[in-house]
Structure formats: C-alpha cells, structure tokens
Amino acid sequence: MAYDYDTIIIGGGPGGLAAAYALLRKQKILVIENNLWGGTCPNFGCDPKKMLYGVVESKRQTQRYGQSGITGKVDIDWPALMAFKHGYTDKIPSGTHDGLTSSGIATLFGTAKFVDAHTLEVNDKRVTGESIIIATGAKPAIPDVPGKALFQTSTDFLSLPELPHEIGFVGAGYVAIELANIAAEAGATVHIFQHNDKLLRGFPEADTAVLRDTLAAKGIQFHWNTAVTGVSESKTGVIVHTDNKDVALDTIFAAAGRPANIAGLHLEAAGIAASAKGIEVNDHLQTAASNVYAIGDVIAKTVPKLTPVSGFEGHYVADLLLGQQHAAISYPPIPHTVFAGPELAQVGVTLTMAAAHPDAYVVRPAEVGSWYTYNRLQDKTARVTVILDKQTNQLVGAVVLAVNAEELINTFSGIITRHESAAEAESWMPVYPSAESDLEYFY
Numbered sequence: 001m002a003y004d005y006d007t008i009i010i011g012g013g014p015g016g017l018a019a020a021y022a023l024l025r026k027q028k029i030l031v032i033e034n035n036l037w038g039g040t041c042p043n044f045g046c047d048p049k050k051m052l053y054g055v056v057e058s059k060r061q062t063q064r065y066g067q068s069g070i071t072g073k074v075d076i077d078w079p080a081l082m083a084f085k086h087g088y089t090d091k092i093p094s095g096t097h098d099g100l101t102s103s104g105i106a107t108l109f110g111t112a113k114f115v116d117a118h119t120l121e122v123n124d125k126r127v128t129g130e131s132i133i134i135a136t137g138a139k140p141a142i143p144d145v146p147g148k149a150l151f152q153t154s155t156d157f158l159s160l161p162e163l164p165h166e167i168g169f170v171g172a173g174y175v176a177i178e179l180a181n182i183a184a185e186a187g188a189t190v191h192i193f194q195h196n197d198k199l200l201r202g203f204p205e206a207d208t209a210v211l212r213d214t215l216a217a218k219g220i221q222f223h224w225n226t227a228v229t230g231v232s233e234s235k236t237g238v239i240v241h242t243d244n245k246d247v248a249l250d251t252i253f254a255a256a257g258r259p260a261n262i263a264g265l266h267l268e269a270a271g272i273a274a275s276a277k278g279i280e281v282n283d284h285l286q287t288a289a290s291n292v293y294a295i296g297d298v299i300a301k302t303v304p305k306l307t308p309v310s311g312f313e314g315h316y317v318a319d320l321l322l323g324q325q326h327a328a329i330s331y332p333p334i335p336h337t338v339f340a341g342p343e344l345a346q347v348g349v350t351l352t353m354a355a356a357h358p359d360a361y362v363v364r365p366a367e368v369g370s371w372y373t374y375n376r377l378q379d380k381t382a383r384v385t386v387i388l389d390k391q392t393n394q395l396v397g398a399v400v401l402a403v404n405a406e407e408l409i410n411t412f413s414g415i416i417t418r419h420e421s422a423a424e425a426e427s428w429m430p431v432y433p434s435a436e437s438d439l440e441y442f443y
C-alpha cells in the first residue's frame with residue numbers, strides 16, 4: 001500500500017526534530033505540531049530558563065565579589081530580563097518552522113490523533129505514514145486539589161511580565177528549585193511546599209544539604225513534609241491551604257513532575273500501550289504497534305527526561321528506519337545539571353551505587369572552595385566528588401556542586417564515556433587556570 005509519507009513525526013520538539021533531520025535525505029517526512037514549533041526546551045524550558053539564570057547568576061557573582069573589589073548594589077530589572085528572553089524565544093517557532101520547510105520537510109499545524117497504526121487525523125484531515133514516531137513530550141502535572149485551576153506552571157513563570165512579590169512552588173525537584181532560585185535572586189519572597197523532606201531526589205544528600213542552606217540563605221522558605229490540600233482566591237492573590245497551615249501568596253506554581261503528553265492521541269486506536277509513566281516501548285523504542293516508535297519525554301523510561309536524551313533517541317530511531325542500526329538502544333553516560341545557583345551536576349555511577357558496592361568503587365569527596373579555581377570565584381561551598389573503579393583507577397562517576405559545574409561535568413562525562421584511564425584522562429593540556437586544570441588532583 002502507498003502511504004502519503006515514509007515517516008510521520010508527531011511533535012516538533014528536540015526529539016521529533018532530531019529524527020526529522022536525520023531522516024530527511026532518504027525519506028518523505030511530515031512533522032505535526034499543535035503548539036510552538038521547537039517544543040518545550042527552546043520555547044519554555046532549558047533555553048529561556050538559562051537566559052534568566054545567566055543574568056541572576058551574574059548578580060550573584062557580584063555579591064560573591066562584594067568584599068573583593070565590587071561595590072554598589074546590583075538589582076534585577078524583571079521586565080528588561082523578560083525582554084532579553086523574548087529577544088531569543090520569540091523567533092524560535094517561526095525560525096524552526098522555516099528551517100523545516102526550507103529543508104523540504106512537510107509540516108502540519110494541529111493535534112494528531114490515531115485512526116489506526118498507519119493513519120492519523122489532524123484538523124479533520126487524514127494522513128498516512130509507513131512509520132510513525134510519537135515525540136509529544138510531557139506537560140506539567142497539576143495537583144488534583146480544590147482550586148487547581150489557580151495553579152500556574154513553569155511556562156507561565158518563564159513569561160511573567162512582572163515578578164510577583166511573594167510566590168510559591170509545589171515540589172522540590174528540578175523545575176521548582178531552578179525557578180525558585182531565579183525568583184529569589186530577582187527579589188521575590190519564595191516558598192517551596194514539599195510533601196516529604198527530599199530536595200532534588202536522586203542527587204546525593206551531602207550536596208543537596210549544602211544547596212538547601214544556600215537557597216535558605218537567599219530567603220527561600222521551605223515547607224517540608226507539607227501537602228498542599230487546596231488553593232483559593234484572595235483579594236490580592238491566592239491562599240495556599242496545606243495539611244498544617246494556610247499561606248497567603250500572590251501566586252502559586254505547580255512543579256510536581258511532568259507526565260507524558262498522551263491525552264487526545266487515541267493510542268488505543270493503534271493498539272499502543274501506555275501507562276501513567278508514558279508510552280511503553282521495547283529496547284528498540286518500538287511501541288506495541290510495530291511500525292510506531294516513541295521517543296523523548298513521552299516514553300516510560302528510567303533514563304532522565306532531558307533534551308540531549310530526546311535528541312539521541314530521535315537519531316537512534318532514524319537510524320533504525322534507515323536500516324543503519326539494528327541493535328537495542330544503548331545510552332552513553334547521561335550528565336545532568338540543576339541550575340540552582342550554584343549548579344549541581346552528576347554523571348555516571350552514583351554515590352548510592354558506589355555505597356552498595358564498596359568492593360568495586362572508591363569515593364573521593366573534596367571540599368574545593370579553597371582551591372584556586374573556586375577561591376577565585378569566592379565559591380566557598382564548592383564540592384567535587386569523584387567515583388573511581390577500585391581495580392583500574394578509572395573515573396566512573398562524579399558529582400559537582402559549584403559555579404559552572406555543567407562545564408566540569410561535561411569533561412568528566414567525556415572521560416567516562418571514552419573509558420579513559422587516569423593517564424589518558426590527564427594526557428592533554430587544559431588551559432590554565434580553568435576548572436579542567438584541576439583534573440589530576442581528582443585521581
């Protein structure tokens with residue numbers, strides 16, 4: 001049977017676009033998007049977040065240099081900060097769309113839903129594809145409590161025209177911590193409501209404890225072991241009701257996770273299985289319908305849901321469809337960083353894994369605030385922990401809590417990915433002074 005397209009991709013975010021461009025030269029492709037071309041990361045995720053973060057971190061750095069040559073007070077002008085952000089984000093959807101069409105990739109704006117495993121309906125029109133890739137991402141979870149319509153989300157935060165005086169976040173994960181830090185540095189009073197006492201689950205407690213103190217010193221008020229039971233309107237904003245108190249705020253943001261974006265896809269029409277965690281796929285990212293694949297934040301997976309992971313999966317499925325790949329997906333070590341002021345980054349074997357296998361790993365924590373690299377930045381709480389293979393002395397994992405941690409974790413990630421011995425890892429000449437020029441001291 002002849003199909004309209006070789007491959008149809010649902011979702012024009014980092015995952016879908018990586019697959020589309022990788023398939024482009026050999027296939028007839030259609031990408032369907034129902035919101036902003038480019039998806040979450042460049043429109044209301046990583047990129048705008050890091051633009052705001054860069055500016056507030058510059059303010060923070062001037063404070064670190066308060067006794068070291070900088071005088072005067074630096075303030076954040078929120079509307080100007082937003083204008084800076086819009087200068088980047090406003091061009092993303094049209095630029096992304098132009099890139100697709102000028103490359104010869106067909107596009108359709110609308111919500112796709114399955115009619116069968118080869119047929120989608122978009123705007124009452126049917127299109128068919130030999131293969132279909134679902135790359136519809138995730139969306140913020142809204143706690144199911146009375147008044148839930150009053151919750152705003154990270155998307156709203158990243159476009160706030162004015163910064164409210166007093167705000168709250170439900171959750172203490174990536175989104176809550178990153179946005180709370182930006183808001184606090186920009187002058188808001190910030191509350192975090194967390195149903196247990198875990199800050200950034202999955203990161204080592206030795207580091208999150210330091211971060212907790214740093215964020216509290218910025219004025220962030222943590223309400224631990226506090227479940228939000230409802231939200232109601234007040235004259236000036238909202239009242240957040242919890243199981244132990246009521247707190248009056250200007251506004252409250254839901255940052256309690258990002259479930260897969262599958263509502264409305266009519267997956268059942270194609271026999272595709274999904275759970276609350278996302279679309280179920282096998283080790284070739286193939287769904288229960290053999291011609292339909294799923295990639296990125298929409299799939300149920302244990303690896304982190306991050307932009308580079310979505311892109312990696314997009315390339316992998318494209319290679320499968322082009323017959324250039326047959327093996328099960330195998331991920332390289334995945335570094336991840338919370339831009340929390342300072343950054344907390346991690347890659348490879350975790351401290352939990354190392355603690356469970358003391359025969360296999362050596363853990364070397366270092367308080368590096370007094371080292372030249374961090375002393376120069378007055379980053380007094382900087383910490384670097386490396387995990388080495390006991391037999392080979394190879395680096396297998398690392399945790400960095402420091403200004404610019406994302407750069408050092410990238411270097412560690414490269415060493416781990418290339419399975420470099422200590423000698424190989426030190427066999428190049430980094431710029432001095434730089435964070436990489438400390439490498440030899442971590443072995």
Ligand SMILES: Cc1cc2nc3c(=O)[nH]c(=O)nc-3n(C[C@H](O)[C@H](O)[C@H](O)COP(=O)(O)OP(=O)(O)OC[C@H]3O[C@@H](n4cnc5c(N)ncnc54)[C@H](O)[C@@H]3O)c2cc1C
Pocket residue numbers: 010011012013014015016032033034035036037038039040041044045046047049110111112113135136137138154175261264265295296297298305306307308310
């Ligand atoms: C505030 C925030 C900060 C983040 N910061 C980082 C970071 O610093 N680093 C990092 O690596 N990751 C970060 N992430 C995560 C990152 O944004 C995602 O992992 C990444 O965007 C996932 O890519 P994706 O292509 O799988 O999905 P998305 O980028 O979500 O793209 C999916 C697209 O599908 C579209 N779509 C959905 N349903 C349909 C449908 N039925 N029909 C048509 N189109 C549909 C959506 O509109 C969307 O454009 C952040 C996320 C948030 C929210």
Ligand SMILES: NC(=O)c1ccc[n+]([C@@H]2O[C@H](COP(=O)([O-])OP(=O)(O)OC[C@H]3O[C@@H](n4cnc5c(N)ncnc54)[C@H](O)[C@@H]3O)[C@@H](O)[C@H]2O)c1
Pocket residue numbers: 143170171172173174175176178194195198200201228255256257258304305306336337338339
């Ligand atoms: N820097 C980055 O790489 C970055 C930044 C932002 C987001 N992300 C991605 O987006 C994902 C989602 O981020 P997130 O912060 O929304 O999720 P998360 O899973 O990191 O954190 C969710 C938080 O909400 C809490 N929570 C869960 N259910 C709750 C409930 N019913 N009521 C109250 N609290 C509840 C959890 O305990 C946790 O603290 C991340 O896991 C990550 O993959 C990455």
